[in-house]
Amino acid sequence: MERTYVNQLTDRVGELVRIVGFAENQREMGKITFVDLRDITGKVQCVGYQLMNDVTMESVIEIIGEVKQRPEKMINAQVQNGSIEIEVQEYKLLSKAEGLPIMVNAKASNEAEVDVRLDYRWIELRKPEKLLIFKVWTELERAFMEYWTSNGYIEIHSPKLLGAPSESGAEVFEVNYFDRTAYLAQSPQFYKQMAMAAGFEKVFEIGSVFRAENSNTIRHTTEFTGYDAEISYIDSHYQIMEEEEKMLVFALTKVQEKYGEEIKRVLGVELNIPAVPFPKITMAQAKEVLDKLGIKSEKGGDLSSEEERELGNYVKKEFNHDFVFVTDYPIDVRPFYHMRHEDNPNLTKSFDLMYKGLEITTGAIREHRYDILVKQAKEKGMNLENIQFYLDFFRYGMPPHGGLGMGPSRLVMKLLNLESIREAMFLFRNPRRLNP
Amino acid sequence: MERTYVNQLTDRVGELVRIVGFAENQREMGKITFVDLRDITGKVQCVGYQLMNDVTMESVIEIIGEVKQRPEKMINAQVQNGSIEIEVQEYKLLSKAEGLPIMVNAKASNEAEVDVRLDYRWIELRKPEKLLIFKVWTELERAFMEYWTSNGYIEIHSPKLLGAPSESGAEVFEVNYFDRTAYLAQSPQFYKQMAMAAGFEKVFEIGSVFRAENSNTIRHTTEFTGYDAEISYIDSHYQIMEEEEKMLVFALTKVQEKYGEEIKRVLGVELNIPAVPFPKITMAQAKEVLDKLGIKSEKGGDLSSEEERELGNYVKKEFNHDFVFVTDYPIDVRPFYHMRHEDNPNLTKSFDLMYKGLEITTGAIREHRYDILVKQAKEKGMNLENIQFYLDFFRYGMPPHGGLGMGPSRLVMKLLNLESIREAMFLFRNPRRLNP
Numbered sequence: 001m002e003r004t005y006v007n008q009l010t011d012r013v014g015e016l017v018r019i020v021g022f023a024e025n026q027r028e029m030g031k032i033t034f035v036d037l038r039d040i041t042g043k044v045q046c047v048g049y050q051l052m053n054d055v056t057m058e059s060v061i062e063i064i065g066e067v068k069q070r071p072e073k074m075i076n077a078q079v080q081n082g083s084i085e086i087e088v089q090e091y092k093l094l095s096k097a098e099g100l101p102i103m104v105n106a107k108a109s110n111e112a113e114v115d116v117r118l119d120y121r122w123i124e125l126r127k128p129e130k131l132l133i134f135k136v137w138t139e140l141e142r143a144f145m146e147y148w149t150s151n152g153y154i155e156i157h158s159p160k161l162l163g164a165p166s167e168s169g170a171e172v173f174e175v176n177y178f179d180r181t182a183y184l185a186q187s188p189q190f191y192k193q194m195a196m197a198a199g200f201e202k203v204f205e206i207g208s209v210f211r212a213e214n215s216n217t218i219r220h221t222t223e224f225t226g227y228d229a230e231i232s233y234i235d236s237h238y239q240i241m242e243e244e245e246k247m248l249v250f251a252l253t254k255v256q257e258k259y260g261e262e263i264k265r266v267l268g269v270e271l272n273i274p275a276v277p278f279p280k281i282t283m284a285q286a287k288e289v290l291d292k293l294g295i296k297s298e299k300g301g302d303l304s305s306e307e308e309r310e311l312g313n314y315v316k317k318e319f320n321h322d323f324v325f326v327t328d329y330p331i332d333v334r335p336f337y338h339m340r341h342e343d344n345p346n347l348t349k350s351f352d353l354m355y356k357g358l359e360i361t362t363g364a365i366r367e368h369r370y371d372i373l374v375k376q377a378k379e380k381g382m383n384l385e386n387i388q389f390y391l392d393f394f395r396y397g398m399p400p401h402g403g404l405g406m407g408p409s410r411l412v413m414k415l416l417n418l419e420s421i422r423e424a425m426f427l428f429r430n431p432r433r434l435n436p
Numbered sequence: 437m438e439r440t441y442v443n444q445l446t447d448r449v450g451e452l453v454r455i456v457g458f459a460e461n462q463r464e465m466g467k468i469t470f471v472d473l474r475d476i477t478g479k480v481q482c483v484g485y486q487l488m489n490d491v492t493m494e495s496v497i498e499i500i501g502e503v504k505q506r507p508e509k510m511i512n513a514q515v516q517n518g519s520i521e522i523e524v525q526e527y528k529l530l531s532k533a534e535g536l537p538i539m540v541n542a543k544a545s546n547e548a549e550v551d552v553r554l555d556y557r558w559i560e561l562r563k564p565e566k567l568l569i570f571k572v573w574t575e576l577e578r579a580f581m582e583y584w585t586s587n588g589y590i591e592i593h594s595p596k597l598l599g600a601p602s603e604s605g606a607e608v609f610e611v612n613y614f615d616r617t618a619y620l621a622q623s624p625q626f627y628k629q630m631a632m633a634a635g636f637e638k639v640f641e642i643g644s645v646f647r648a649e650n651s652n653t654i655r656h657t658t659e660f661t662g663y664d665a666e667i668s669y670i671d672s673h674y675q676i677m678e679e680e681e682k683m684l685v686f687a688l689t690k691v692q693e694k695y696g697e698e699i700k701r702v703l704g705v706e707l708n709i710p711a712v713p714f715p716k717i718t719m720a721q722a723k724e725v726l727d728k729l730g731i732k733s734e735k736g737g738d739l740s741s742e743e744e745r746e747l748g749n750y751v752k753k754e755f756n757h758d759f760v761f762v763t764d765y766p767i768d769v770r771p772f773y774h775m776r777h778e779d780n781p782n783l784t785k786s787f788d789l790m791y792k793g794l795e796i797t798t799g800a801i802r803e804h805r806y807d808i809l810v811k812q813a814k815e816k817g818m819n820l821e822n823i824q825f826y827l828d829f830f831r832y833g834m835p836p837h838g839g840l841g842m843g844p845s846r847l848v849m850k851l852l853n854l855e856s857i858r859e860a861m862f863l864f865r866n867p868r869r870l871n872p
Contacts, residue, residue, distance in 0.1 A: 095833050120832075184611065393558055427627065
């Protein structure tokens, strides 16, 4: 017998159906057992006569029964499928849950409880509002991929095991690689630039990045998914920002079309498509604004997380916009491969994108001229030997290029107003957490 | 001035255009310099009078010039854009190539040369036939994602840093993780099963997998991209095979539509869409066939690579099919979590998919009953403490489920008849190679 999904039941009143899912709220009233069956599409009440009394909460069950219209006065309009119920004829316990360590629909009230719920993440994820986060992520990623593939980008999967520490060398994980040491990629930066040297012109990558950062904040994680894009034959970082606006508007529009209503109903969040162009402000201007707001920071030329937040509030108030590009970062807070302004060599042609007060992207036009790149690397005190493999990409013809790296977990976190990045990730990793 | 792509030039005869790309075949005849400019869409000959003599091979240049029809007798029908050329008015050297270590269009004639070309992989990748491999991969992956997302699958990104070695514990890379050891995921197996316990019902993942296998063959690599899918509420491994047939036919059809002609023209490969259902043969039957063919193996219940190849030849000859599912592997060559046949507990409900004589997929219906799973793990001598986090997924309600893991680099290798998996990967990693 074909399986019927719960959200198909209202069309099948009077018919015999087979449904499968998790048992919620098992309760007995005399000879009658009530169980709410939850599948990926919703919940429905099932009524068994002298049946189902061995079903425990969160067990997985299969039910064959008749779809019944509930009596008018019993209809619960607040509940999905509140107008129907299943009169159980046969049932099967497919997997019995015993000694549930957490209740699915409970909430953590302190950090210790948060930790326990992370330990039993798969039970926590049974909440429909958690499932929705990953449905949204799936559509978001599909839409990004649609944008890239329909705009001539080629996908790369660059290696995560490197022969030398990439970029700064700090915050990199070491791997025992046969008789030597390998390093986990902190970003696909060098390799998407290699793709430019290969003439791929426009590339994207969706992949794991690793950061051995010893921080335990709501924004940090030692491993996350990165979206990366790189484009040849551009001459300004403004072209990259324009491209990012296009991909974000495209992807957010797709998410809104598919899940806008559900997001509003389940999470209470109104999803707005941002107006283009996004507000842009140089770092110098941003610091002025923050100074006037009385925000002090010890971050020097960079923005502290408090500054990011306050700048986000300011932009929301002044421009009614959730996004803001901060441009032209000073060289001391940017890596050696960012191109510098000809008329002000202390500033890079770079940007960060803030979304609701949180940095979600770093981008720049890159320095593609070998001699200048080497000079900048030396100035930054880089170990040239470690990065010679990268510098070599620039010696045999390298198109001018630039690109960006984005953190989709941060994007999803802010999009759905989640409290922590932990909630935007299937499984979260930080220095203290490697399980499950 | 807007950039024009090379493949748009034939429509613009008589116009002034701006083109960018790599310089090929620079040659001088008196005061005239000829350069073939190659961009991502093709090549065109550019003619400069007392110009471009400082352009070296593989330099990156920008040209502004007029699109000219070539005299009838000069038209080279063998060459793309052979009927036009660019009369250069201005040009700019964007990046000068000096001392090219390998010629783009040369071929390696021995292993040492292969190695050098891998060292300079980005120059090797400038060959149009190499670019095509990654255009095909991009479309293939896009199509898989389209199949999954339009069939209700949810995407997960599972962690690659684990607290305990997954699966067997052999061939796993160790990572220095702050004050302890982490392990790199050998597959997302345990975590896609966790998604089943979370009620996600159908999931897919595209991500990095790591294997500390000390082999240096044309089929092995220490790091590769995996496609993984897992489905709840099934009761036979035949349902997974049927699903794999659907996704493969869908994806290969999309590739054929977009690149079929180009694949034929550039690589000389005819892309056929496989008929469904694919041939299926049990391992016992396969061994009988191989026995009759006189193929001996010391692999016991598994297939050696020679056996895979010979079986592929046999299936091609007998059924005119490139694919064959080998089913019902003996338990001693399968992991503890594969479900076993009730009527023959020495056989698993599992399969491998061979494509042109190479294994590209392993799949199975999983054992979802906690007690039996623990028993099977013990029998296999697993360290139960290491996998307790995984076993816990089965204690609080677990839908019956199964799934598969596929290697897209092997799929692309066989699809395009490439000689080695190295050619199907952007950058290849084996025990000896961590660079570039």
